[in-house]
Amino acid sequence: MSTTQSTWPVVLVPYNLPPWMCMKRSSLILSLVIPGPTSPGIAIDTYLQPLVEELRELWDVGVESFDASSNTRFQLRAALIWTINDFPAYADISGWSTKGLFACPSCMFDTESYYLKHGQKVCYMGHRRWLDNDHEFREDDINFEGTKEFRVAPMTPSGLEIMRDAKNLVGRCPGKKHQALYNKRKKGEEDACVWKKRSILFTLLYWADQKLCHNIDVMHTKKNVTDNIMATLLDLAGKTKDTYRARLDLKAMGIRSELHLVHKGVDKVEMPVACYNMTTSEKHGFLQVLKDVRVPDGYASNISRRVHLKERRISGLKSHDDHILIQQLLPIALRRSLPSQVIRPLIKLSCYFHEICSKTLTVLVLENLGKDIAATLCKLEKIFPPSFFTVMVHVVMHLAREAKFGRPVHYRWMYPIESMHKHVIEDELRKAHRRITDGVIHKHYMEKFCGWFRDLVMSMSDADRQKLSVTLSTIGACPYSRAKRMKHYVTNGLKFRTKDSEKNKKTQNSGVDIHSSRGYKIDELGFPLVNFTRLIHVGDELMDELYVLAxxxxxxxxxxxxxxxxxxxxxxxxxxxxxDAGSGPLCEDDDGDTYCENVPYNIIGDNAASDNIGLARPDVQGITIDAMVIKENEKAVNGDFIDDNDFIDDDYDNNEEYSDNEYNDD
Known part of the structure; x- marks a missing residue:
């Protein structure tokens, strides 16, 4: 957690289970633990070798197993389908560096990257390559990098091509010296070897034929994208991608002159306010929506506690909170906060994540999503500075393609793995008699007490049971079946509460969906709204319906x-x-969402190039900066030669483009 220890669990997930059991903690197999105290790096193959040998045996020979349904024995065989890991571990397992000019593991040598000399970071744009050949964005050399785009989308290399590229690395010991040797390369060198190793997984006979070997983790991708958006919109110090350095990079690239720094006298420089920058009142309104949110039990943590209205910031969000934020709450909060040309592509990005995370996917939908996300990222390129487009923003482009080969993402993301890891750590802390939060203890108590109490009462002798009160005996034997009214009720996997019982709670479980034409409307962005001052009825009339079937x-x-x-x-x-276990045809209105349902879909069909973009806000005074700060930055940039190898390394501890703050939250 917040210590310097880096413990790596290696978990196997058996996929031949029903979907409601597949990714549960009880079904996961903890095959080995790499204790640390530092990450294994590309030498992780040394630790994986025993596991890979067992996987080879499971494929070649199998193990004798027993079939309880037919009372027979058979030879059980298994294959490794893919790996699920965060982005730094992607590099360690695959052998492809996920930093520097070629950071995208799908585009590889065709990664479109640009080094920002003032921001001293690499940005990843060029998403027009995935658009249709006749798309008008391809001809637009004003709003993008100042060039037209006629290239085709890059193709992801096959396993056989990867084996060929990394053939010179077979048998080499993966270590620091070997790693440094093969990191010395320049962009554009034809004979450069970007691979750090050939993965040990290629010793599995079938591995080179896999369409999808390593998953880009949707959980961490969404968290990093959400953090980028929130930090930039709220202008969070030290985290925003829109700084004076970013404006200097715009000038160096010769684009978006409206946002260039403007000299005001000898000692002052003004930074124009961009269209995505909120005013103080807009920030307050945006955060107030998130502050007032009350969600059902188990939907998310108490997000309102993470919102600080006085400082106008939000911090400390867990990875699942970012999941809820980007898919549901962020579009709602943005509705009245920024111009239409800014919020529409952000809402489209939200819709994309919503669709990708559905329980049910079709190839046609995924192909359309691939086209939509290309246009959406291009729209964002026209608005946000190049520094906004870290590699984690770029890999969003590849999630639809991976879903075509993989299956729904709830089989391929790290939420259950991370959850299991935290439970293992809590168990170890308890064994070591270290302090555990009251919440963890309470959860354990609530899960175990009912079964323990029932077993205790039922195991008593008749004489001991007679000493108990009637209430305790009844509760211990079975639930009381004559209850007429309850404050909460669980049905269809959902928990409902009465409005009176949740008045003082931070969650909201009383909302029941019914259809009505009174006090209901859909706004211009497709959000459904209700007005409780226009009720259908209050239950006074004879015909007023008071009940709904559970x-x-x-x-x-x-x-x-x-x-x-x-x-x-x-x-x-x-x-x-x-x-849906497949007992009948899928309903057309069942979007198969894993957790939340509605998103504003009616904006998806609007023209991708129809918005009139005003990049600067003339109604807001610019930000004044000391001219000496700008001069010192330009002197440092122009005075020092920056080589490619200065930012191509494997030290992820200082990689600001990959934020994983949920591991450090208490």
């Missing part, structure tokens, strides 16, 4: 935006562990 109940919660008086945005939810 089997038909679906849940919603409401997000208040004080800038839109009396109107609440409706967000539908779905049970996390309820799946």
């Amino acid at each position: 089997s038909e109940a679906s849940q919603v919660f409401y997000v208040e935006d004080k800038r839109d008086k009396d109107w609440f945005v409706v967000v539908k939810t779905k049970a996390r562990d309820v799946f």
Whole structure:
């Protein structure tokens, strides 16, 4: 967690299980633990060697197993389908460096990268290559990098091509000296070897034929993209991608003159306010929406505690909070905060993540998503500075392609692995008698007490049971079946509460979905809104319907935006562990979401090049900067020669482009 220890668990996930069991902790196999105290780096193959040998045996020979259904024995065989890991581990396992000019593991040698000499970072843009050949963005040399784009999208190399490229690395000991030797390369050198090793997984006979060997983890990708967006929109010091250095890079690239620094006298320089920069009042309104959010139990953590209105910032979000934020809450909070040309591509990005994370996917939908995300990223390129486009933003482009080969992402992301890792750590802490939070203890108590108490009562002798009160005996024997009214009820995998019982709670479980034409509307961005001052009925009339069948109940919660008086945005939810097992045809209105349902889809069809973009905000005073700061930066940049090898290394501890703050949150 917040220590210097780096412990690496290696977990096997058996996929031949029902979807509601596949990624559960009880089904995961902890095959080995790499203790640290530092990460193994590319030498991880040394630790994986025993596991790979067993995988080869499972493929070549198999193991004798017993089939309980037929009462027979058979030879069980297994194959490794892919790996799931965060982005630094992607480099260690695959052998391809995920830093520097060629950081994208899908584009590889065709990675479109540009070194920003003022920001001293590498940016990854060039998403016009994935657009249709006749798309008007390809001819636009004004709003992009000052050039037209006629290249085709890069192709991901096959396993056989990777084996050929890394053939000279076979048998070499993966270590620091070997790593440094093969990191000395220049972009454009035809004989350069970017591979650090040939992965030990290629010793599996079938590995070179796999369409998808290593997954780009959607969990960490969403977290990094969300952090980029939030930091830039709120102008968080030290985290925003829009700094005076970014504006100097715009000038060096010769693009977006509206946002270049403007000299005001001898000692002052003004930085124009960009279209994505919020004013103080806009920040307050944006954060107030998130501050007032109350979500159902288990939907997310208490996000309102992470919002600091006085400092106008949000911090300390877990990876799952970012998942909820980017897919549901961020578009709602943005509705009244920024110009349309800014919020529309951000909402489209939200829709993309929503679709990618659905339980049910089709090839046609994924192909359309691939085209949509290319146009969306191009729109973002026209708005945000190049420094915004870290490699984690770029790899969003490849998630739809990987879903075509993989399957829904809830089989291929790190939420269950991370959760299991934390449970293992908590168990170890308990064994060591170290302090554990009250929340962890309470959760363990709630999970175990009911079963323990029932077993205790049922195991008592008749004489001992007679000493108990009638209430305790009844509770211990079985649930009381005559209860007529309850404050909460669980059905269809959803928990409902009465409004009275949740008045003082931070969660909201009372919303039940019904259809009505009164007090309901859809705004211009496609968000459904309700007005509780226009109720259908209050239950006074004879014909007023007071009840809903439990089997038909679906849940919603409401997000208040004080800038839109009396109107609440409706967000539908779905049970996390309820799946369509294929008993009948899929419903057309079942979007198969893993956790949340509605998103504004009506903006998807608008013209990708129709927006009139004003890059600077003339109604807001620019930010004044000391001219000496600018001069010192330019002197440092122009005075020092920066070689490619200065930023191509394997020290992920200082890689600001990969933020994984959830591991450090208490």
